[in-house]
């Protein structure tokens with residue numbers, strides 16, 4: 001091998017080396033390894049802290065039976081104005097967009113004779129489910145969350161005290177009001 005041959009080989013090797021470096025750098029640049037949004041150790045630490053904080057901030061919602069002890073049916077009547085565009089409530093009144101709600105609490109789901117309920121609600125009625133205050137509290141919080149497929153186009157009442165008040169009012173509008181006091 002002559003000197004110039006060695007030179008060529010070395011040159012070729014160097015060229016290849018530089019090329020490899022360039023490719024490596026470029027691909028590193030293009031396919032920059034994605035950094036996790038939160039480094040692993042922080043997830044554990046931050047997660048705990050965040051979880052703890054979330055728990056502390058979460059307003060403690062007492063069970064509906066508990067809230068009904070102090071719920072005000074008269075206040076609930078006012079809140080019912082949000083429901084009244086779709087629901088009549090007095091005994092014997094006809095349906096609007098939604099069924100009449102006289103005596104709904106404790107009664108079967110899909111309780112109004114002749115009302116065209118969604119399949120989802122009708123099925124629950126057929127299954128023998130009743131409107132307990134617990135179920136009603138969940139339904140009024142998030143109708144479509146609690147009864148997927150319901151025809152009740154209402155976003156829900158997020159305020160737990162408002163829900164208790166409206167449920168106390170619904171309970172009073174019945175032949176057989178239940179006692180929660």
Ligand code: HEC
Nearest residue numbers: 083086097098109110111112117118121150151152153154
């Ligand atoms: C936009 C109209 C609308 C509003 C507003 C509305 N509802 Fe309804 N509601 C309906 C419809 C429609 C149904 C029937 C649901 C189905 O068939 O899935 C229904 C069903 C119900 C039922 C079940 C009745 C049964 O016989 O099983 C209850 C209880 C109820 N609504 C309570 C309320 C309360 C309380 C409010 C107010 C906080 C309210 N709704 C607001 C339309 C409405």
